[in-house]
Amino acid sequence: MFAERIKNRLLNQHNAGLYRKPVEINKRQEKYFFIGNRKVLNFASNDYLGLGVSDKLKRKVSGNFLKYATSSSSSRLVSGNYSVINQAEKEYARFFGYEDALFFPSGYQANIGIVSALFEKGDLLIFDKHIHASSVKGMLLSGADFHGYNHNSMSHLCKWLEKTSKNKPAVLTESLFSMDGDFLDVQGFKALKERFDFFSIVDEAHAFGATGENGKGIARDVADIGVGTFGKALGLFGAFVLMPADFKEYFFNFSSPLIYTTSLPEAHAASAIDLLGIISQCEKQRKHLREISSLTKEKLVYEGFCVKGDAHILAVEIGDENRALEISERLLEENIFVLPARYPTVPLHKAMLRIGMTALHTEKDVRKLVSSLKEAYGKIEKKDR
Numbered sequence: 001m002f003a004e005r006i007k008n009r010l011l012n013q014h015n016a017g018l019y020r021k022p023v024e025i026n027k028r029q030e031k032y033f034f035i036g037n038r039k040v041l042n043f044a045s046n047d048y049l050g051l052g053v054s055d056k057l058k059r060k061v062s063g064n065f066l067k068y069a070t071s072s073s074s075s076r077l078v079s080g081n082y083s084v085i086n087q088a089e090k091e092y093a094r095f096f097g098y099e100d101a102l103f104f105p106s107g108y109q110a111n112i113g114i115v116s117a118l119f120e121k122g123d124l125l126i127f128d129k130h131i132h133a134s135s136v137k138g139m140l141l142s143g144a145d146f147h148g149y150n151h152n153s154m155s156h157l158c159k160w161l162e163k164t165s166k167n168k169p170a171v172l173t174e175s176l177f178s179m180d181g182d183f184l185d186v187q188g189f190k191a192l193k194e195r196f197d198f199f200s201i202v203d204e205a206h207a208f209g210a211t212g213e214n215g216k217g218i219a220r221d222v223a224d225i226g227v228g229t230f231g232k233a234l235g236l237f238g239a240f241v242l243m244p245a246d247f248k249e250y251f252f253n254f255s256s257p258l259i260y261t262t263s264l265p266e267a268h269a270a271s272a273i274d275l276l277g278i279i280s281q282c283e284k285q286r287k288h289l290r291e292i293s294s295l296t297k298e299k300l301v302y303e304g305f306c307v308k309g310d311a312h313i314l315a316v317e318i319g320d321e322n323r324a325l326e327i328s329e330r331l332l333e334e335n336i337f338v339l340p341a342r343y344p345t346v347p348l349h350k351a352m353l354r355i356g357m358t359a360l361h362t363e364k365d366v367r368k369l370v371s372s373l374k375e376a377y378g379k380i381e382k383k384d385r
């Protein structure tokens with residue numbers, strides 16, 4: 001019975017153009033991947049500052065792994081609560097301007113861990129319809145009621161807030177949206193927060209490190225809780241949640257995804273501390289990232305593509321899932337690695353090509369991307385006519 005179900009579901013997935021299969025990468029080198037016998041230019045990563053391949057960070061991290069044990073070998077609440085982790089959390093809270101911080105093994109776990117623990121039946125959560133799957137999963141697990149507002153629509157959010165008569169609601173959003181690549185309307189959000197006094201959780205996974213002064217993101221002013229991951233601009237792995245005082249104690253007691261998992265090792269925390277110094281010094285990379293991203297968008301729009309994105313994530317609207325997949329395959333033939341984002345990551349029939357710009361990309365890379373995309377798109381249009 002289960003075997004039959006698996007077969008049928010995979011077949012349906014294929015037919016709908018939604019089938020997923022990870023591409024096997026033999027090697028990563030700077031901004032390139034080696035896939036099969038090809039050397040391809042990578043436009044599908046979140047390594048916005050290029051730190052994931054930086055020798056400086058590699059040396060720091062490997063030094064830390066030589067100094068400390070390879071694993072914490074326990075959950076935080078048993079024997080995995082090392083001084084260096086607490087020190088790193090304090091430094092993250094101070095750097096990003098919050099009272100406290102807590103590390104999680106991943107951003108996915110962090111969102112589930114905080115949202116499911118903070119809220120309960122009877123609470124009301126209002127969320128941007130484009131927030132990450134992990135926050136949605138957290139809401140489902142919490143038992144609270146939740147309503148989505150149209151993506152980045154402050155007027156729609158306002159309508160929901162006006163309708164709520166009971167306890168103060170909580171609002172969940174991202175500061176730089178992972179798929180659309182647009183920024184939260186921080187001023188609009190701030191005005192609503194002042195008017196309705198709601199509690200806010202702002203996921204800055206794609207903003208921390210890459211945006212704001214010294215990489216501090218854009219939403220400190222409007223976030224009660226800020227969520228960051230190490231796996232994107234910070235070039236490491238794991239996640240951090242920035243929060244008011246007392247919350248950490250609460251999560252240690254009530255957040256099951258934190259309580260029942262092995263904590264990140266000491267070497268991670270020591271590397272996280274090193275990273276704060278590194279990201280403060282990445283102004284040159286952030287400037288280049290802004291400029292090269294804006295140039296890419298400009299060139300794509302000039303070629304007639306519909307492109308969303310205010311910063312280093314650019315979403316080229318395609319619509320049909322199979323077409324998006326085919327364009328991505330043709331780009332790979334041209335040694336360009338760009339992946340389609342498809343349902344359920346984005347709404348059905350709103351497939352897009354998600355371009356992740358990094359500080360490693362050059363104008364030449366952008367020219368190659370744009371001309372290959374133009375050619376691939378043109379060929380497919382012609383074939384479909």
Ligand SMILES: Cc1ncc(COP(=O)(O)O)c(C=O)c1O
Nearest residue numbers: 106107108132178203205229231
């Ligand atoms: C907005 C957002 N939050 C959280 C996550 C999860 O982070 P991690 O990859 O560390 O699990 C992602 C990852 O894709 C994301 O885009």
